[in-house]
Amino acid sequence: MRPTKRDELVQKALDAFYRNGFHATGMDMLVAETGISKTSMYKHFRTKEDLILAVLRLRDERFRNWLYRRMEELGQSPKEQLIAMFDALGEWFEEQGFKGCMFVKASSEYQEPSNPIHMQSADHKRLLEQHFTELATRGGFSKPGLLARQLLLLKEGAIVTAHLGHTTDPAQDAKKAAISLLNLQSQL
Amino acid sequence: MRPTKRDELVQKALDAFYRNGFHATGMDMLVAETGISKTSMYKHFRTKEDLILAVLRLRDERFRNWLYRRMEELGQSPKEQLIAMFDALGEWFEEQGFKGCMFVKASSEYQEPSNPIHMQSADHKRLLEQHFTELATRGGFSKPGLLARQLLLLKEGAIVTAHLGHTTDPAQDAKKAAISLLNLQSQL
């Protein structure tokens, strides 16, 4: 196996797109930043859109893996893990280079619901919802679907707000709200 | 007063940018869509960025006016009005042509915090926070600042989620969460 060049391209393209945006990052800039020739790029990906889709696949895998693992590290029970999500988010917001949610930005630049980039961004959110619904179900909450969706609303709101540069920490505000919601819903 | 041409340009440019995005909407497309000559555009605005900033000013004025008025129409007390925000959002989501929050999209395409477009988008969010904090204060809640920020997290999350096309209505989920948070905080 030589997953080298292609994966290296996707990984470095991820950084560039995340930092600069999609339209604003041209293929020539990718050549300059990745050190990979344009010929090679177009041998691996027929179009820029294909490359972006590959980038989003990698981002989805990495982000979900990171978030799920961090939640497990920070919390024992399903309830604790759901709360811990907001501590994980807080850590993310503090990282240098944090620039919001890549999928929100992708769907902002490619808005038509029929656009593959938009659809793939929506898929990412659906996967998150599934996972949180399962977690809420395991936690024995009476309305796991509703609870999961509400916690995700807080998550999305916190990410957007953190990106727009608030003085207070949105992750902490969201965490407090989440605790209230979790304590209100009856558990088995 | 002849607020005609310039205002007409800003208004039609708003539609085009909202529908197509900022980078994806070129000045030539604006000429085609607005019927206003490029020469006139560049007499009113020195750069595309200046035009975008004017568009965002108009959007800020219109959106806040609409939201605040709708909240007053749908609710009597401050508490009722805060809850009614999510019904207003639900109405917005149902409108054809709904494409998410223009300021989130603007800050997604112009990410650097020092960018005027990014800064103006952040200003819009700050104005919302001020207004909601005042409303929560008038409602006699014990922590009006925190409550306002939490309700705004739910708002931002609902808008993003509605844009990414969920099956269930994010406005309703957010409304239920908001009611819980409002009932939990002690009022004078």
Next chain:
DNA sequence: GACTAAATGTACCGATCTGTTCACTTTGGC
């Protein structure tokens, strides 16, 4: 009807965009 300000149409600038072509070099396995 004359004067002025505003708007128009069109051609153009240099830069950049996505994507292609082609001749050449590197690399790894046998």
Next chain:
DNA sequence: GCCAAAGTGAACAGATCGGTACATTTAGTC
């Protein structure tokens, strides 16, 4: 050492980008 696969560099195509120049036409005022 040989061969094929993979990668390189640079030039190029055609379209579009933001922005300008200039001569002309429209519209409002006295």
